[in-house]
Amino acid sequence: MQNHKELFYSNLVEYYSKNKEARKPWTHEEMKKISNEIIEAKLTVGSKTNRQYHLLSLYDIIDIKEKLMIIKKRLADDKNAVYITPYEDLFEVLYPIHISAGHGGRDKMMFALKTKHYIPRIVIETFIQSCAICHKKKNFRPVNLVNKSITSKEFSSRGQVGLIDYQSMQDGQYKWLLNYQEDLTKFICLRPLKSKTPAEVAKELLKIFLELGPPSILQNDNDREFVDGIIMELVKLWPDLKHIHEQPLDPQIQVSIEKSNQDVDNMLRAWMTENNSTN
Ligand SMILES: [Zn+2]
Known part of the structure; x- marks a missing residue:
């Protein structure tokens, strides 16, 4: 698991250094700043800046146990909250989901995450590529028993x-x-x-x-x-x-x-x- 985590983050670093246009998930530090911006935008009466409109159209803030969390903008307050996952927490969120899905693939993981955490697709793909067990499974293809002609007509001949x-x-x-x-x-x-x-x-x-x-x-x-x-x-x-x-x-x-x-x-x-x- 330790190797998986190290490999995952080093692969992420490599990906985001090669793909500058891709938006890297926010770190805890960045999230603190953005939370403050969102709060300020919500409190602004009258005309808001473009940046404020943009933030408010995508995100909201909720208070969980006196901790402010950024969530995706909901259609209504009673809809469940989808948390924006900080960069440092990506592995800890993904790992249990991957394991409980029996080393589930990308779609299985995205489905499991959908209602709770927002994590970009590329991060999930990188996570799976960094998993040694998934790597081994990928190389495993069961013998196709059906299409191979059966040379024996009797059992145990x-x-x-x-x-x-x-x-x-x-x-x-x-x-x-x-x-x-x-x-x-x-x-x-x-x-x-x-x-x-x-x-x-x-x-x-x-x-x-x-x-x-x-x-x-x-x-x-x-x-x-x-x-x-x-x-x-x-x-x-x-x-x-x-x-x-x-x-x-x-x-x-x-x-x-x-x-x-x-x-x-x-x-x-x-x-x-x-x-x-x-x-
Ligand atoms: Zn795996």
């Missing part, structure tokens, strides 16, 4: 196996994540592994097969030897599994497990960032 490398941030003894995907339903099973030896992979796969049923064809797109090794180990554990065999992937119609590995990895990393976890 074919499955793909893949490993995701977490050696750089292992959790205790666990350094790898086994990803097994059933081809017909694209249902995936994930299991933590201490090593990538065929014996350990086979032991975990066996547990999955006991639940889902073993496939006839086991695949991995770029390592056929890896799959052969696993099958040999599987047969040691369950001799009746002789019918399982390896088959190369047909890149024309099959989505590689690599894509699914990547999605799982992106989701896990996003979760870790969100929860400040390092393993």
